[in-house]
Structure formats: C-alpha cells, structure tokens
Amino acid sequence: MLIIMLLQRNVFYFIYTIFSMGYALSYSSKNIEDYLKAIYKLEEVFGLAKTGDIAKELGVTAATVSKTLKRLEASKLIEWLPYEGVKLSAKGKAIAITIIKRHRLAEYFLYYYLKFDLIKAHTYAHMLEHMPEDFFDKLWVFMNKPGRCPHGNIIPGLPEYREEDLQEIANDDPLPRLGERARVRVTRILCSFQHKLINQLIKAGINIGSVISIEKTSDYSVVIKNPNNNAVLEVPLYQASFIRGVPLSEK
DSSP states (O other): OHHHHHHHHHHHHHHHHHHHTTOSOOHHHHHHHHHHHHHHHHHHHHSSBOHHHHHHHHTOOHHHHHHHHHHHHHTTSEEEETTTEEEEOHHHHHHHHHHHHHHHHHHHIIIIISOOOHHHHHHHHHHHTTSOHHHHHHHHHHTTOOOBOTTSOBOTTOSOOOHHHHHHHHHOEEHHHHOTTEEEEEEEEOOOSOOHHHHHHHHTTOOTTOEEEEEEEOSSEEEEEETTTTEEEEEEHHHHTTEEEEEEEEO
C-alpha cells in the first residue's frame, strides 16, 4: 500500500513536471485535438458524428461546433456527409488514432499499475497523452502489450493484437440492439468526454465483464439490472449506445 501511495504521489509530480517543461499544448491545438477525439469516439459508437452529439460530448453550443467543423474541413481533417454528420478524413483519423492510442495506454497504466480509479485514470491520461511516441512504445512493452483500455475498448494504432480481443469486439452490440430480457456480458464502454455514465455504472457495480439483464427498452432509454446487487439503472438511449455487450441467453 505504501509503495502504491508513493507511486501515485510521484505521478502528480511527474505530470506537473511535464507541463512545467512545456509539453502543454496551446488552447487552439488542444481544442482541435478534443474535436478529433470526440468525432473518432462518436464514429466508434454511431458510425459518424452529428453536430448535436459533438456539442453534447464537449459541452459547447451547436453553433460553436459548426464554426470549428468548418475550420477542420478547411484543414482537410474531416469530411461532411450531407444531412448526416461528419467523419474524419484519412489525415484527421491518423491524428486521432495517435492521440487516442496514447490516451488509452496511459489510462491502462494509471488504472492497472498505479491503481487510480476509472475517473482519475481517464482524467490524468489526458495530461500524459502528449508525451513523446517512444515513451508509449516502451510503456506498451513494459505493460505486456495490452490491446484494450480499462473500458474494454481497442487501443488503436498498435503493431499487434490478441485474437481473442479482436473477436470479442467484432461480436458485441450496443445495449439498445440486444432486446428486452436478454442476459448480457458487458464487453466495453465506449469512451465519452462525459463522466456521468461511468459514475452511474460504478455505483451500480457494473464494469467490463459484468453480467447484467436488460429489463426494458424504449425509444428513450434502456433499463438494466445488476443481478449481483439488484441495482437497477435507467440509461438514456444515447448513453446506452456507448455500452456494448454479448448476449449469454434469454430469460
């Protein structure tokens, strides 16, 4: 326990040192990166990113999103799909993959090695994701080459993956598609800038690998239950789409 506490304390000093040495990005660069990450994550969930969903993720107005998207389009970082939304261009996706790879590797280290909770690991990973690429190359090897982050998501841009990780991801579905009365093993929680969903799941005792039941679905929400503690959680349809799982059997 003492060693863990010392390691956690050292991380704070490490993060402080990173920023004092000038690794912190300008507001403009960070803002663009946040948009690219948000679009990438929304593509993971919905296949594309709508203006309203980007605004919801980043906590800004739709007008602000539209203005920034025009800048990203001018820089050839995104592509507009008329009346649908936006997707990352090859250039934008390459940048997003690099950032998200670093973020998820940092998150894995903070959660599994330094024992920070999921929220702190996610928050501190934002600070570490701007370290040089060779730092993450060595960190990946040091951690025995993980392929998925603590939320179960694939860490993109790695040179190799375990077959079982790729197979599970290929076979899972968002909760709204799995239907009422299904017993589901949670495989991943697609990352969101908002912590509310993660907090709710933690309080209900639900994490990667948990077996839950889908009690009710509607056009507005999905009601899930943790049979281990009988915790019941009504998740808005938008957020429920971020939770993926594989059906075990139906009641």
